Amino acid sequence: ALVPDWAQAEDLLQETTMVMWSKFDQFEQGTDFAAWALSIARFRVMNHRKRQRAQRIQFSDEVLEAIAEQVSAATANVDVRREALRVCIRKLAEKDQELLRLRYGLDATIKSVAERVGRGMDAVYKSLNRIHVQLLHCIRRTLITEDAV
Numbered sequence: 001a002l003v004p005d006w007a008q009a010e011d012l013l014q015e016t017t018m019v020m021w022s023k024f025d026q027f028e029q030g031t032d033f034a035a036w037a038l039s040i041a042r043f044r045v046m047n048h049r050k051r052q053r054a055q056r057i058q059f060s061d062e063v064l065e066a067i068a069e070q071v072s073a074a075t076a077n078v079d080v081r082r083e084a085l086r087v088c089i090r091k092l093a094e095k096d097q098e099l100l101r102l103r104y105g106l107d108a109t110i111k112s113v114a115e116r117v118g119r120g121m122d123a124v125y126k127s128l129n130r131i132h133v134q135l136l137h138c139i140r141r142t143l144i145t146e147d148a149v
Contacts, residue, residue, distance in 0.1 A: 012048055016041045080146070081139060088138035096131050103128060 019040050027036055102113045114124045
């Protein structure tokens, strides 16, 4: 919980274990082993954070502004694409809309969708793939049409 990156957390755990082994002769029998181990871990995390701060890249204001503009443009583009997706879903056959609703609206597994609609899993996979391709083409056509307007 002290390090957001799982790989770094695993590395720190291994480092902590190695330090504990190397300093085990300094552990006083009869004292709280968990507290001793946690204090070593805490110092390993603090040292890790110092190294991270020292290595952190500093961007200029211009670079940060350019990144912010790109994020803003990408966000606007997502909204346009999402609306195109809604329009294209409404154009699908009712049974295709139902498959999408079951799979993504209810977050169901392919197996449960197949059982619910009385079809095999392969058939559901193929149908969803076909629907995805239809939606992709429809979204592209919709976006091209909107850009032309």
